[in-house]
Amino acid sequence: MNKTELVAKVADITGVGRNDVRAVIDCCFDTITNVLEMDGKVSLAGFGTFSVSEKMPRAGYNPHTGEHIEIPGRRAVRFKCGADMDTRIR
Numbered sequence: 146m147n148k149t150e151l152v153a154k155v156a157d158i159t160g161v162g163r164n165d166v167r168a169v170i171d172c173c174f175d176t177i178t179n180v181l182e183m184d185g186k187v188s189l190a191g192f193g194t195f196s197v198s199e200k201m202p203r204a205g206y207n208p209h210t211g212e213h214i215e216i217p218g219r220r221a222v223r224f225k226c227g228a229d230m231d232t233r234i235r
Contacts, residue, residue, distance in 0.1 A: 148170070151170065152166050152167045152170060155170070177195055181195060181196070181197050181222060184197055189227070190227065191227050191228075191229035191230065192227050192229075192230055193224055193225055193226045193227040193230060194224070194225045194227070195222060195223070195224055196222075196223050196225070197220050197221070197222060197223070198220070198221055198223050199218065199219075199220060199221075200218055200219050200220070200221050201218050202215060202216060202217050202218040203215075203216050204216070
């Protein structure tokens, strides 16, 4: 399911217009992103937790040339599934 399909499904279930649903979903995604940018954590009970982790620099290699390279560190978004969702999916 992509974002357009999500908007259509929520609009059909709630009876709210697609443009309004899209605005709310965009606002939710923007809010989560803004909180994560500030090194925060977003916990949604029954759904899961979004957080940011630091990936340390590490050694790697180019598979085409075999040359050893240094892979720089970075920040990565993590998602841990909530217990309710985990039991529903399994």
